[in-house]
Amino acid sequence: TMKKVSRTTIFQFRAKLGAGLWRDLEIDGTDTLEDLAVAILGTYKFECDHCYGFYSNLKGSRSDSAEIYELFEDIEEGSGAQNAKGVRDIRIEEVFSAKKQMRFLFDYGDQWEFVLTCNSIVEPESKVKYPRPTGGKGDAPEQYPAYEE
Numbered sequence: 001t002m003k004k005v006s007r008t009t010i011f012q013f014r015a016k017l018g019a020g021l022w023r024d025l026e027i028d029g030t031d032t033l034e035d036l037a038v039a040i041l042g043t044y045k046f047e048c049d050h051c052y053g054f055y056s057n058l059k060g061s062r063s064d065s066a067e068i069y070e071l072f073e074d075i076e077e078g079s080g081a082q083n084a085k086g087v088r089d090i091r092i093e094e095v096f097s098a099k100k101q102m103r104f105l106f107d108y109g110d111q112w113e114f115v116l117t118c119n120s121i122v123e124p125e126s127k128v129k130y131p132r133p134t135g136g137k138g139d140a141p142e143q144y145p146a147y148e149e
Contacts, residue, residue: 010124011092012134015040015104016115021138027131029093029121033069036092039131040104040114044140050107051075054087054095058103058115067102069095097121110143 009029013036016022023043027036038048053070055062062068063081073086095102096118104114124130 008124009093010122010130011096012119012122013040014117014119015043016117017044017112017141018138021140023136023140024119024134025131026122026134027092028124029096030091031131033087033090033092033095034071034074035131037071037087037104037106040116041106042131043133043136044143046106046112046140046143048106050109052087052104052106053084054116055103055105058101062103062105065103067095 010026011029012024012026014022014024023040025039025043027039031039033054037052037054041048051071053062053068053072055065056067057065065081066083068081068084069087069090070084071087073084074088098118098121101115101117104116106112106114
């Protein structure tokens with residue numbers, strides 16, 4: 001029997017956190033949305049220590065998004081919107097295509113909102129370990145700034 005070899009493709013993302021502040025990264029399309037979240041946060045030196053979600057609505061109500069992928073769905077029973085799916089079993093290549101954008105919301109308390117753009121999908125380079133950061137602009141904010149007295 002012929003074994004189907006799944007071809008690896010690398011997704012190039014830009015995660016933007018406001019004007020003039022972004023990080024670029026590359027990640028294997030067979031990785032999960034959970035892997036993607038950890039990779040994005042890593043480029044900003046954030047700990048992945050809160051819940052998060054990916055939403056197709058970039059503006060307005062995130063709960064009205066046609067596509068919703070939330071960590072809640074993996075750890076709690078049906079917490080959110082009816083169409084919400086989890087992040088641990090969904091692969092990046094199932095969700096993203098070139099030029100597609102989604103809102104990535106991290107930490108529902110502090111509300112870090114990233115605009116995530118899949119810039120392109122490319123062949124992997126040999127001897128490169130993915131995911132990897134590939135650039136960026138602006139100083140990342142502190143995840144937990146010291147409160148002034």
